[in-house]
Amino acid sequence: MPVALITGGAGTLGVAVAQRLAQEGWSVALADIDLAAAERAAKLLGANASAVHMDVTKFSQVRDGVASVVKRYSGINAVIAAAGGRAGADVGAFTEAPVETWMQIIELHLTGVLNLYYATLPHMRAKRSGALIAISSVEAYRGLPDSAVYSTAKAAVAVLTQTLVRECQPDNIRVNSIIPPTKESLARSGRNDADAIVAETIVFLLSEKAALTTGAALDCSNGWALH
Numbered sequence: 001m002p003v004a005l006i007t008g009g010a011g012t013l014g015v016a017v018a019q020r021l022a023q024e025g026w027s028v029a030l031a032d033i034d035l036a037a038a039e040r041a042a043k044l045l046g047a048n049a050s051a052v053h054m055d056v057t058k059f060s061q062v063r064d065g066v067a068s069v070v071k072r073y074s075g076i077n078a079v080i081a082a083a084g085g086r087a088g089a090d091v092g093a094f095t096e097a098p099v100e101t102w103m104q105i106i107e108l109h110l111t112g113v114l115n116l117y118y119a120t121l122p123h124m125r126a127k128r129s130g131a132l133i134a135i136s137s138v139e140a141y142r143g144l145p146d147s148a149v150y151s152t153a154k155a156a157v158a159v160l161t162q163t164l165v166r167e168c169q170p171d172n173i174r175v176n177s178i179i180p181p182t183k184e185s186l187a188r189s190g191r192n193d194a195d196a197i198v199a200e201t202i203v204f205l206l207s208e209k210a211a212l213t214t215g216a217a218l219d220c221s222n223g224w225a226l227h
Contacts, residue, residue, distance in 0.1 A: 001048065003073040004206070005029045005066065007056050007116060008083035010037035013135070013180075016195035017080055018045055020203050029069045031056075032083075056083045056112030059119070066119040078131040078206055079120050081157075084108040086150075089139065094148040102149045109153035113160065125171045131206055132168075134161060135198070136177040136217055138185075138225040158217055165215035174214040176205050185222035 004021050008014045009030025018028040022045050030045075031054035032038040038051035050072060054065040070076050091097040091105070113134050124130030139147050140154035157177065164175045178201050181194040191197070197220050204210055205218070219225050 001025060001027050002077040002206075003027045003029065003069065003075060004078040004080060005031055005052070005069050005076055005120070006080045006082055007031045007054060007112070008085065009051070010034050010041050011082065011085060013085070013195045013198060014080075014082050015041050016199040017082065017202050018042075018049060020196075020199040021206070022046070022048060024203055024206075026077075026206075027073055029073075031065055031069075056081075056115055057107040059115045062112075062115040063119045066116075066123065070123050075127055076120060076123050077129070078133065079116055080202060081113045081116050081132075081134040083112050086137070089137070089150045090146045091149070092146050097149065105149045106153050109150065110156050113157050117160075117164070121168070121173070124173050128171045130168075130171075130173040132161075132164070132173065132175045133202060133205055134177045136161075136179045138179055138182055138221050140179070140217075141225040161217065162215050169214070174205075174210075176210075176214060177217045178202065178205075179217055179219045179221050179225050181221050182224050185224040188224075189222050 004026050006014045006017055010032035021028050027048040029050050029052050030038040030042050031052040033055045035053040042049040042051040052065045055061050091101055134157050137154040139151035140158045161175050161177045180198045201218055
């Protein structure tokens, strides 16, 4: 049974992803800074789900959390970096936001992904297979008012995705990202199921149908990232 570690696992997106992967026969580890919430979500998913306490901005917690998942399941096949959501996306004009706020945004949305991938890749390389998936944002591709630092962090994750492709190819590890729908793109399409859309995209990326898909930023924003 393949194993996926999902950061932000107690959030609505993390739970939606975990539910779909569980339906596809995956074991899922829900990592979250709120351990109690992750435990409640895991309990609802059944015996093949577990909870892990993890603050993605702290490497020691990420390293230890990943190691605990590997020990419990004898490996790890995929990680989904979904922690943070849109926290810090609308903090105001660049020169008006405190520097401390900048650092919090960068640590959550960029350093958190770096920590997760750095802790996970040695385990995947040992088995010469795996998949890394990061949740990106339309702001990574469009400069929007009041989100300069958030946009910069998300853009850096997009570049990280492309950069790691060649490093990971020799070990059969695929690296991709997903641009989730926005309120505007959902309204345009008459839908309100953003989490379900992203979850289905992740199921695809982890399937044999996407065996050769790597370095991609799958746009689920109905093209909103391109406008």
